[in-house]
Amino acid sequence: KTIIITIDGPAGSGKSSVARRVAEELGFAYLDSGAIYRAVSFYLSQKCISSNDVAKIEVELEKLTIQIDDQQRIFVNGADVTGEIRSPKVDEIVSFYSSLPVVRRRLLSIQRELGDRQNLIAEGRDMGTVVFPNADLKIFLKANARTRAARRWKELAERGVEISYDDVYYQIIQRDELDSKRKLSPLLPAEDAIILDTSDLTLEEVVEAVKKLIKE
Ligand code: ADP
Numbered sequence: 001k002t003i004i005i006t007i008d009g010p011a012g013s014g015k016s017s018v019a020r021r022v023a024e025e026l027g028f029a030y031l032d033s034g035a036i037y038r039a040v041s042f043y044l045s046q047k048c049i050s051s052n053d054v055a056k057i058e059v060e061l062e063k064l065t066i067q068i069d070d071q072q073r074i075f076v077n078g079a080d081v082t083g084e085i086r087s088p089k090v091d092e093i094v095s096f097y098s099s100l101p102v103v104r105r106r107l108l109s110i111q112r113e114l115g116d117r118q119n120l121i122a123e124g125r126d127m128g129t130v131v132f133p134n135a136d137l138k139i140f141l142k143a144n145a146r147t148r149a150a151r152r153w154k155e156l157a158e159r160g161v162e163i164s165y166d167d168v169y170y171q172i173i174q175r176d177e178l179d180s181k182r183k184l185s186p187l188l189p190a191e192d193a194i195i196l197d198t199s200d201l202t203l204e205e206v207v208e209a210v211k212k213l214i215k216e
């Protein structure tokens, strides 16, 4: 049996950076489920298929393939979309596509298969609640919205993306709201998740705290 650790939480709580670091140190595989939702949303929006057009989305999803290589590059139907999925444009649309049951259903098996094959740290919104309900350890990271927006704004600025702090803050609040209020797999800690508030912790401190929980 493989070991599965889940890390869920809202945007900017630290899931990706923490999961990536811990996976590397433990030699576990790493699943960035948000990247899959981003890639599919980007792909559909490029094809001008609106999130209201469920019939068209269903047809697209039937022939859709997703590949992730060991450098975390992500491909939709063979096309590399890695460079495009972390833009403010995708931040704005992703929650509309990811609220759709057809989309979530299609992506569920892709995510579960990864956990059958190898020890895994999976991060996202519903890793502990829906995708891996029997995970060996479930962690839910949270932090106040201003702190999360400041982190995301800094990250975008470092990548040369021009956007104001207020816009980032507003987007984060809106995405939190959409992700938390959707009917299927809302953003929510699993009943048996350990909740960690990272607002006043450094990345280093969060990584240490998570490693400590894993050892226990
Ligand atoms: P998430 O995956 O939850 O959206 P990320 O891991 O992408 O969050 O973190 C967003 C940004 O905040 C990154 O630039 C990351 O380096 C930074 N960050 C993450 N955790 C912390 C922390 N505890 N303290 C300071 N910065 C952090």
Ligand code: CDP
Pocket (backbone or CB within 6 Å): 009, 010, 011, 012, 013, 016, 033, 034, 035, 037, 038, 094, 095, 096, 098, 099, 123, 124, 125, 126, 127, 175, 179
């Ligand atoms: O890094 P950040 O937390 O900002 O976002 P992400 O993890 O890349 O996720 C982007 C979006 O995908 C979220 O806002 C959700 O709408 C959706 N998502 C989801 O619905 N379920 C998941 N397991 C992961 C992401």
